[in-house]
Amino acid sequence: MPRDEPDLNSEQLRRFGDRVRDLRIQANLTQEAFAEMTNINRRTLQRIERGTSDPSCSALVRIAAALHISLADLVRE
Incomplete structure (x- = not known):
């Protein structure tokens, strides 16, 4: 049965992916x-940036470290 409401999780993943991409570009990477x-893996990062992959906790920690920001700053909305 189709849902009338958008999948909140997929919307959150898309926004998070946009944030990762924006921060990566700001870091000139x-x-x-x-x-x-x-x-x-680059393909995994592409999926994260598109919001089609739900990153693991360890991936989040590595992404934040590479961007020189805290994990809290990475995941803030």
């Missing part, structure tokens, strides 16, 4: 360089 810094 390519996806390839960012993948190398975080030790996360």
Whole structure:
């Protein structure tokens, strides 16, 4: 049965992905360089930035560290 309301989780993932991409670009990092810094596969990072992948806690920690921000700042809305 179709739902009338949007999937909140997918919307949150999309916003988070937008934030990661914006922060990566502000840091002047390519996806390839960012993948190398975080030790996360570039295709996985692409999915995170598009909001189609739900990153693990360890991935979040590595992303925040590579961007030189706290985990709290990374996930804030």
